[in-house]
Amino acid sequence: MLDINYIRNNSDHVKKAVTDKLMNTDIDRLLELDIQIRELTTLVDSLRAERNSLSKQIRDITENEECAIVEKVKAVKGKLLGLEGNLSVMKKEFDDIMLTVPSVPAIEVPIGKDEADNVEIRKWGEMPKFDFIPKDHIQLTEALDLVDIPRAVKFAGSRAYFLKNEGVLLEMAICRFVIDRLVAKGFTPMTVPLMVKESAMRGTGYFPIGYEQAYKLQEDELFLIGTSEVALVSYHQNEILNYDELPKKYAGYSTCFRREAGTYGKDTRGLYRVHQFQKVEQVILCRADDAQAERLHYEILNNTEEILQALELPYRVALACTGEIGIGQVRKHEVETWMPSRNAYCETHSCSTLNDFQARRSNIKYRDKDGMLRFAYTLNNTGVASPRILIPLLEVNQNEDGSVNIPKVLRPYMNNLEKIVPKK
Incomplete structure (x- = not known):
């Protein structure tokens, strides 16, 4: 607001x-x-x-x-x-x-209608070169017995899935790896309520415009969150923070839910677009200082790049155009990881600065050095979201025999397992 x-x-x-x-x-x-x-x-x-x-x-x-x-x-x-x-x-x-008035984009944000108008900033990593016909993540997970979609769909509906065996361990490993990295950088790890009141959705800018994307629990007047950002920002709803305790940095770990309304028939194969997923989210509340907010924006963007580099996954960073940033964002970068089966860089992370947009709606203030009340600024960025991140992780690291190498940084979280091999 x-x-x-x-x-x-x-x-x-x-x-x-x-x-x-x-x-x-x-x-x-x-x-x-x-x-x-x-x-x-x-x-x-x-x-x-x-x-x-x-x-x-x-x-x-x-x-x-x-x-x-x-x-x-x-x-x-x-x-x-x-x-x-x-x-x-x-x-x-x-x-x-x-409630529908958007934030004014920062001066560097390019004017555009959709992702085709985003501006590439940089790329990192070499795209894999296979001397065999590579499999997509569905073929791999079926052979490795990591995912079962048909059995989930028959009783849970479209875009449902089971993770199994090393697939479960791999998701847990990558989430824990990211949390550990963020904690080492001063982020407070948090698990959050998955059901929230409408005031939390409205306060963080997901309502009223995004109402159709949320699952509602009608009898309880509660909504399932699509990101832990909702809960982490609302954690300080109607509070007055002290100048010296800012910035506050949180790493939220949660299951997330999205209806994916308006995407009928789009990305229905595999794990790219699902209704339920696990995510680690970076959220920061800071002083109403444009220079500090910009610095923190690039800090959490860098955190994501370090994570992908540690996983040895090729990616690109793009500055999102005006048509691609949401109602509250003044600046957004999208980080897209290379997915061989899609032959494209595809979004896996989204880094946003919202200035005081969410704080005004959620009534989050702080006292500045002169004792004056001001609304805080908020920022957020994905740490990792699964199962989407499993797509490049499995496809990039596959071998000709159908096995998949586990990135070195994840092996300690998987009992030092180096490779997932097809089941006999």
Whole structure:
């Protein structure tokens, strides 16, 4: 959420952000409501003061005078009732629009419509060269007995899967490896609630625009999270933090759930796009300092690159264009790992700076050096998400005999197993 004062004074910038992010928020209507609400609030406050003054006079007047004043009080109350009703309707419309106003992208963010307009920053690693016909991750996992999709689909529906045997151990190994790396860098490891109130989804910017992507538990008015970012930011909801305790760095580990609405028929084969997955997420709350936020953005981006380099997986980093960054992001980098079966770099990590967008919605403040209250800035980036990361990990490390080499950094987490071999 943006500061209404900022929107008033920078409406052209905000309108451009709406256009560049391919949204349809009506900023003119928002500003019109803003003026009307302020004017009507002044009138309502004036009538309330008049009503209170007349009510006090009744105690000190004669019976005949009292009747006249009582009639005046009734008239004022009648006016108030109508105006307060109008004010309530206006505020509801105003609040609804405010929740759809996007952050203004940073100056370096390229203008564009989709991922084709993202700007490549760099690549790392050599793409594998096979002297045999490589298998895709489904062929590999079937031969290695690591995944069972058909049995999951028959009772859990599309995009469901079982991980089995070394597949389970591999997922656990890579998540633990990433958590250990982040803890060593000063991140606090956290497991989080998987079910949250609507206020948490709204406060982190996933509602109202992303409502159709979330699973709702109707009877309990709770929602399943699509990332631990929701819980980790909401951890400090309605709090005032101290200047010296910022930045706060969290490494959240959780199961995540996404409906993948609007993707019918897309990426249905394999493990690329599923409804349930495990993820380690980096989340930072920092001071409202653009320079510090930018530095921390590149710090968590570097954490991801170090993880992929340790896994020896080729990847590229791209600066996301305006059409690809979400409502709250002012800057986003996508990290895409090479997947041989798709013959492409595919997104596995997303690094975002949101400035005070989430903190305003979640009411997270801190006291600066002068004791003034300010909204914090937030950032996030994927540490690792599985099973998607298993696709490049298995395909890049496959051998001609169908076995898969385990990256050296993961072997200590898998009882020093060096290779997964086909089952007899």
